[in-house]
Amino acid sequence: MSYSVSDEEIKQIVESRHQDPFQVLGPHLIDYKGKKSLVIRAFSPDAELIYLLPADHPDIKHPMKKIHPDGFFEAILPEEKRAFRYRFHIIDKEGTARTCYDPYSFLPIISEYDRYLFAQGNHYRIFEKLGSHPMEIDAVPGVQFAVWAPNALRVSTVGNFNHWDGRVHQMRNLGGSGIWEIFIPEIGEGELYKYEIKAKNGDVFLKADPYAFYSQVRPETASIVYKLEGKYKWTDHRWMKKRASTRPWGCPVSIYEVHAGSWMRVEEENNRFPTYRELAERLIPYVKDIGFTHIELLPIAAHPYDPSWGYQVSGYYAPTARYGRPEELMEFVDRCHKNDIGVILDWVPAHFPKDAHALGWFDGSCLYEHADPRQGEHPDWGTLIYNYGRNEVRNFLIANALFWLEKYHIDGLRVDGVASMLYLDYGRGPGEWIPNKYGGNENLEAVDFIKQANSVVHEKFPGVMMIAEESTAWPGVSRPVHLGGLGFGFKWNMGWMHDVLEYMSKDPIHRKYHHHNLTFGLVYAFSENFVLPLSHDEVVHGKRSLLDKMPGDAWQKFANLRLLFAFMYAHPGKKLIFMGGEFGQWKEWHYDESLDWQLLNYESHRGVQRLVKDLNRLYRSQPPLYEIDFEPAGFEWIDMNDAENSVITFIRKGKNPDNPENNIVCAFNFTPVPRDNYRFGVPFSGFYREILNTDAAIYGGSNRVLAGDGVTAEDIPWHLYSFSIQVNLPPLGAVLLKPSVHGGPHPNY
Numbered sequence: 001m002s003y004s005v006s007d008e009e010i011k012q013i014v015e016s017r018h019q020d021p022f023q024v025l026g027p028h029l030i031d032y033k034g035k036k037s038l039v040i041r042a043f044s045p046d047a048e049l050i051y052l053l054p055a056d057h058p059d060i061k062h063p064m065k066k067i068h069p070d071g072f073f074e075a076i077l078p079e080e081k082r083a084f085r086y087r088f089h090i091i092d093k094e095g096t097a098r099t100c101y102d103p104y105s106f107l108p109i110i111s112e113y114d115r116y117l118f119a120q121g122n123h124y125r126i127f128e129k130l131g132s133h134p135m136e137i138d139a140v141p142g143v144q145f146a147v148w149a150p151n152a153l154r155v156s157t158v159g160n161f162n163h164w165d166g167r168v169h170q171m172r173n174l175g176g177s178g179i180w181e182i183f184i185p186e187i188g189e190g191e192l193y194k195y196e197i198k199a200k201n202g203d204v205f206l207k208a209d210p211y212a213f214y215s216q217v218r219p220e221t222a223s224i225v226y227k228l229e230g231k232y233k234w235t236d237h238r239w240m241k242k243r244a245s246t247r248p249w250g251c252p253v254s255i256y257e258v259h260a261g262s263w264m265r266v267e268e269e270n271n272r273f274p275t276y277r278e279l280a281e282r283l284i285p286y287v288k289d290i291g292f293t294h295i296e297l298l299p300i301a302a303h304p305y306d307p308s309w310g311y312q313v314s315g316y317y318a319p320t321a322r323y324g325r326p327e328e329l330m331e332f333v334d335r336c337h338k339n340d341i342g343v344i345l346d347w348v349p350a351h352f353p354k355d356a357h358a359l360g361w362f363d364g365s366c367l368y369e370h371a372d373p374r375q376g377e378h379p380d381w382g383t384l385i386y387n388y389g390r391n392e393v394r395n396f397l398i399a400n401a402l403f404w405l406e407k408y409h410i411d412g413l414r415v416d417g418v419a420s421m422l423y424l425d426y427g428r429g430p431g432e433w434i435p436n437k438y439g440g441n442e443n444l445e446a447v448d449f450i451k452q453a454n455s456v457v458h459e460k461f462p463g464v465m466m467i468a469e470e471s472t473a474w475p476g477v478s479r480p481v482h483l484g485g486l487g488f489g490f491k492w493n494m495g496w497m498h499d500v501l502e503y504m505s506k507d508p509i510h511r512k513y514h515h516h517n518l519t520f521g522l523v524y525a526f527s528e529n530f531v532l533p534l535s536h537d538e539v540v541h542g543k544r545s546l547l548d549k550m551p552g553d554a555w556q557k558f559a560n561l562r563l564l565f566a567f568m569y570a571h572p573g574k575k576l577i578f579m580g581g582e583f584g585q586w587k588e589w590h591y592d593e594s595l596d597w598q599l600l601n602y603e604s605h606r607g608v609q610r611l612v613k614d615l616n617r618l619y620r621s622q623p624p625l626y627e628i629d630f631e632p633a634g635f636e637w638i639d640m641n642d643a644e645n646s647v648i649t650f651i652r653k654g655k656n657p658d659n660p661e662n663n664i665v666c667a668f669n670f671t672p673v674p675r676d677n678y679r680f681g682v683p684f685s686g687f688y689r690e691i692l693n694t695d696a697a698i699y700g701g702s703n704r705v706l707a708g709d710g711v712t713a714e715d716i717p718w719h720l721y722s723f724s725i726q727v728n729l730p731p732l733g734a735v736l737l738k739p740s741v742h743g744g745p746h747p748n749y
Contacts, residue, residue, distance in 0.1 A: 028040075038076070052087075124456060144181065495734075679718055
């Protein structure tokens with residue numbers, strides 16, 4: 001029997017159900033036989049004997065008394081100061097000896113102010129407090145562990161260092177914050193660990209660390225102690241300084257969307273994933289050569305299920321180990337920046353998987369999700385929905401966005417599934433959802449979260465792009481919060497994507513009946529800051545590849561694809577192409593296979609790739625194509641009504657459009673019938689140079705290019721203009737013309 005602690009408390013420790021084991025274990029000042037003394041208690045289930053070794057006299061051994069047969073020990077010392085540093089010398093039941101510091105002799109690390117900010121949802125560096133962090137305390141090396149689990153009866157840190165025994169390192173509960181912590185001395189980086197949680201109903205289970213910086217590769221699910229600081233020395237200072245002073249809305253943005261695991265697998269080595277370094281060596285030069293300004297990576301946070309493509313995230317702070325270590329991802333981003341390529345990550349705050357090791361039912365309760373499945377589950381995806389009204393959950397997500405931008409120098413986050421966050425009835429029928437307090441279907445808590453996240457990101461990281469994948473007509477998605485918007489910088493134009501792909505899939509003979517699909521996008525083109533996406537979602541699940549969507553024979557399919565790309569680059573809005581589209585991949589994308597790079601042995605595929613390369617070069621060199629993308633002043637119809645011929649013509653304008661060279665005239669023929677001597681109005685007299693023709697022979701076309709590299713305007717009024725030109729429009733072709741006060745040969749744009 002202990003002199004100073006009850007048998008019940010000892011039993012709670014031994015049975016690992018004490019809510020605050022630090023109140024029992026470790027050093028405590030007590031009154032013993034009429035004077036102040038120091039009692040030190042230890043619980044080591046495998047121990048037969050334990051001796052105290054004072055730090056200042058390690059040669060002195062104080063035997064500890066075994067109070068409970070399951071390994072509870074106690075020693076009373078004639079000391080009056082609790083700040084007594086010591087070690088344990090433990091002899092286990094097999095006679096093996098070891099020496100270690102007492103984890104229960106260290107004071108709390110997480111301050112009351114940290115806990116206050118976290119409870120308010122405003123601790124934007126909470127990833128420095130929760131999770132696992134190698135450090136030294138009083139010159140003793142070890143790892144600080146902390147996790148939020150407010151409804152747990154008990155939480156322990158388990159790993160190889162304690163034989164995954166939840167009795168050994170029972171954690172401290174920090175008041176009403178719901179945070180549990182412990183400093184485990186003499187372990188370090190690379191340790192595998194999880195949290196063993198005992199729920200209030202008695203269930204005991206293991207959870208990976210939500211704040212872990214690194215984790216095992218599936219199917220293994222343990223977290224790994226990892227220190228990010230000092231792992232990589234960044235060299236992108238010029239890029240970061242420039243980014244902070246750049247407004248991306250007025251810059252060319254041409255995004256190459258990539259699934260890292262299937263862009264180019266290492267087929268000669270059992271079709272394995274490429275590493276981050278291999279991607280840096282192969283992907284970066286490729287993207288630079290083709291001329292894209294940004295790489296967008298499908299989610300690379302830790303995820304257990306390959307077929308989710310990364311969209312069912314289990315480790316929000318850990319880049320997947322499929323491709324290498326965290327510092328190798330840093331190197332990849334750094335090398336992108338040194339090649340003037342930005343990096344955008346797909347970020348998934350909309351839902352998370354139900355995997356047993358992940359966030360669902362985390363502490364034996366619906367902690368990160370809502371308890372009611374009408375609010376807490378996605379019926380379409382079989383995943384769980386975050387409880388955005390809970391401050392700590394909101395803090396977890398916002399701090400995560402900031403984490404990627406700070407620690408990995410990411411240049412933008414494309415937020416997946418925003419519509420599913422905004423609407424309470426998303427994917428649900430009548431009676432399957434709960435209205436908000438006003439009776440509507442808007443998720444008011446999600447709206448507040450989105451606004452807060454965007455506001456904080458733009459405040460702390462100016463120049464970073466926040467992009468919404470939002471498929472509805474929710475107003476002001478890419479408008480500032482202070483003007484009533486959601487605060488995103490950009491929004492995917494899903495309507496444009498759907499309408500244009502539907503149009504392009506039609507046989508040209510029927511396209512005149514669907515002409516509005518081409519023109520309707522300009523009705524709302526300036527209501528948001530749009531990105532025009534030809535994304536991964538459009539080339540999977542039976543939708544066919546972009547090339548295979550196109551009608552007609554092989555020649556027409558390639559001509560249609562070239563025409564589609566030219567129309568996208570000329571249309572207002574930033575650009576995005578999913579990998580494989582840029583060279584005309586025939587088959588649908590599959591997450592477990594490389595792109596069909598062998599297709600580049602064929603001239604028709606090389607022609608598409610050359611066109612995309614020239615489109616990127618033209619786009620980046622011609623301000624009228626990007627300078628005022630999001631204002632009506634940047635676009636002007638010449639003729640939107642020639643449905644009979646399936647031809648449209650318009651002008652893209654830059655700043656100071658009264659200068660002829662700040663304009664580009666664009667003409668598109670969406671039929672395989674050449675339109676010879678096709679006349680349309682133009683705003684200026686003079687010579688119009690042909691700066692792009694998708695029917696050029698180098699792209700695989702029939703080479704119906706303009707003789708003399710262009711055409712001279714005539715004083716013949718047409719389409720409300722004082723001048724007009726006659727152009728031989730190629731079949732299924734696009735022609736871009738630049739007015740000039742100078743004649744002469746085709747410049748190298």
